[in-house]
Amino acid sequence: MYLTAHHVVAKTGTPEGINAFLYLHGVPAWRVPPPEIPDQNPGRLVHRNITVTPPGNRVRSYLDVVAPDDAAWTEIRQNFIQFVSHVQRQPLPWEGVVGRCLFRFGLERSLAPQWQRELHQLYLEIQAVDRDPSARHMK
């Protein structure tokens, strides 16, 4: 499973918002995230929440989460908190594997003063796009 949220802005400067995407791989479980996910194999897009219609919008920040299709949000959240606590003093973009999950977070410098709020908003959006976790295997 690949979950991603993008804070985007149209090339004209407006509108601006967050788009989120849920991809599934049909692989219910793994011990470590396969290295080809998400760049070589994003998976099959099964749901998206769009506020600014693609394509061609500039990405101002993003959050990527790669996890097994059967991962519960309690597991993802626990790993996510660990990830942020490990990387938060490092230069962006951040990337790391915790447990069965891969996390990536990047943002442009102008958003750095509010990086925590930005990260939180993106996290809420990827949770929202995964609106029915119990039905992932049926999609």
Place this chain on the structure above:
Amino acid sequence: MIGAAQRYRELLVDLQFQRATAEDSLAQAEEAAFAAELDICWQSMSVAEQEAIERQLADGSLPDAPAALRTEDCAVTEGSWCAPRKAA
């Protein structure tokens, strides 16, 4: 307590996220629960670990970030196997 310093850092991140979710009005009982666990971790840390965390908390510097991501989004439709963003 093994890993007390790491647990302390995780609790701080978790607390920030809980506060953000509650729009800075986290219930007093939840704040108190975090405070109690933070205190247990703090008491379990070595002096060096406590000093390291104090330095970290006092350091108001922002994480370094690139001026621009040089990335744009892509049109993707449900059922496709295409990535949703690419290098601009």
